[in-house]
Amino acid sequence: MAKITLSKLRHSYMSNPKSDSDYALKEIDLDWNDGGAYALLGPSGCGKSTLLNIISGLLVPSEGQILFDGKDVTRLPPDQRNIAQVFQFPVIYDTMTVYDNLAFPLRNRGRDEATVERRVMAIAEMLEVTGMLNQKAAGLSPDNKQKISMGRGLVREDVNVVMFDEPLTVIDPHLKWKLRSKLKELHQRVKATMIYVTHDQTEALTFADQVVVMQQGEVVQIGTPVELFDRPAHTFVGHFIGSPGMNILPCTYDGTADDMARIEGQPVPLEGPARSAPTGKTEIGIRPEFVTLAGSGLPATVIKVSDVGRHTVVECDCLGHKVNAVIDEGTTLQKGDATHLSFRKDQTRLYVDGWLATDPE
Numbered sequence: 001m002a003k004i005t006l007s008k009l010r011h012s013y014m015s016n017p018k019s020d021s022d023y024a025l026k027e028i029d030l031d032w033n034d035g036g037a038y039a040l041l042g043p044s045g046c047g048k049s050t051l052l053n054i055i056s057g058l059l060v061p062s063e064g065q066i067l068f069d070g071k072d073v074t075r076l077p078p079d080q081r082n083i084a085q086v087f088q089f090p091v092i093y094d095t096m097t098v099y100d101n102l103a104f105p106l107r108n109r110g111r112d113e114a115t116v117e118r119r120v121m122a123i124a125e126m127l128e129v130t131g132m133l134n135q136k137a138a139g140l141s142p143d144n145k146q147k148i149s150m151g152r153g154l155v156r157e158d159v160n161v162v163m164f165d166e167p168l169t170v171i172d173p174h175l176k177w178k179l180r181s182k183l184k185e186l187h188q189r190v191k192a193t194m195i196y197v198t199h200d201q202t203e204a205l206t207f208a209d210q211v212v213v214m215q216q217g218e219v220v221q222i223g224t225p226v227e228l229f230d231r232p233a234h235t236f237v238g239h240f241i242g243s244p245g246m247n248i249l250p251c252t253y254d255g256t257a258d259d260m261a262r263i264e265g266q267p268v269p270l271e272g273p274a275r276s277a278p279t280g281k282t283e284i285g286i287r288p289e290f291v292t293l294a295g296s297g298l299p300a301t302v303i304k305v306s307d308v309g310r311h312t313v314v315e316c317d318c319l320g321h322k323v324n325a326v327i328d329e330g331t332t333l334q335k336g337d338a339t340h341l342s343f344r345k346d347q348t349r350l351y352v353d354g355w356l357a358t359d360p361e
């Protein structure tokens with residue numbers, strides 16, 4: 001396994017890129033540590049596949065370098081990078097048995113049959129497919145086929161990195177959670193460097209120790225799932241992660257009252273003062289979990305009440321802006337009722353031009 005370094009990486013599909021918007025990947029500097037479990041998370045079109053193809057060698061970046069354990073591999077073709085990939089759709093040989101499918105990457109590298117058997121049996125046991133080793137792959141269900149595809153990615157011990165590209169796309173929704181936790185368990189046992197690409201926050205947050213969040217060709221934050229939830233570095237992360245996402249509300253902040261911002265003239269205490277006098281667009285970010293329906297605070301009108309299992313989500317209009325509150329207990333409030341909203345001070349953040357601008361006091 002290897003540490004992977006992306007240094008000053010940029011990529012444009014245009015022959016003569018001029019502005020930032022001509023780049024599918026803006027400047028990316030990133031270290032993937034040896035043995036880490038990473039997720040690359042972002043919406044469609046943010047550049048995930050472009051980055052994956054650059055790491056695997058299918059694409060040569062317009063600028064910058066990729067290093068494996070400090071060795072420059074930027075121009076090395078895919079077959080010399082020693083990478084295993086698991087794709088959206090199973091890549092297996094239908095006419096071969098499950099055993100031969102799992103053995104294929106090892107035999108292809110000339111491993112002896114004793115090693116092949118040891119590795120195949122270990123991976124089959126981890127994936128709970130030992131009972132089907134002698135079956136032809138053609139007869140397997142789509143999710144078992146994808147399991148075998150994952151097994152093929154994990155069977156070699158000498159790969160630099162295993163990359164999963166939306167691997168659960170074909171899996172039945174009720175089996176997804178099972179395979180998700182299986183993959184996490186596999187990482188703990190195999191200890192390979194793994195990169196899991198997805199646009200699904202649940203998949204990313206379940207699998208990864210570190211999540212790399214991308215938007216429009218840029219990495220906006222790298223952090224543990226808890227860090228991304230607690231202190232989103234950008235409003236995009238706040239909104240994209242969480243269900244419902246962070247409330248983002250336009251505000252004014254004149255810097256004279258330190259930790260006080262105003263929404264439509266109404267004072268809202270922030271977690272702390274801004275790091276410097278803001279020069280751009282100012283917004284308040286507050287997670288719905290830290291908004292309470294109170295007797296006093298910002299005036300609001302209930303728009304919708306949704307029961308979502310253990311919680312209730314109350315959607316309000318607050319001074320002309322939509323605000324969600326997640327409450328644990330039920331509520332007697334109904335659509336059209338007047339209420340007040342209170343934001344927990346230590347969770348009320350200021351964002352300037354999208355970027356976090358306050359620190360805790």
Ligand SMILES: Nc1ncnc2c1ncn2[C@@H]1O[C@H](COP(=O)(O)OP(=O)(O)OP(=O)(O)O)[C@@H](O)[C@H]1O
Binds near residue numbers: 044199
């Ligand atoms: N071969 C190509 N030629 C030109 N533009 C491309 C090409 N491939 C991707 N792009 C553009 O580059 C940007 C990033 O695309 P990319 O496929 O890397 O994103 P993604 O996050 O993987 O999206 P998805 O999840 O939909 O695959 C998009 O604007 C896309 O239109």
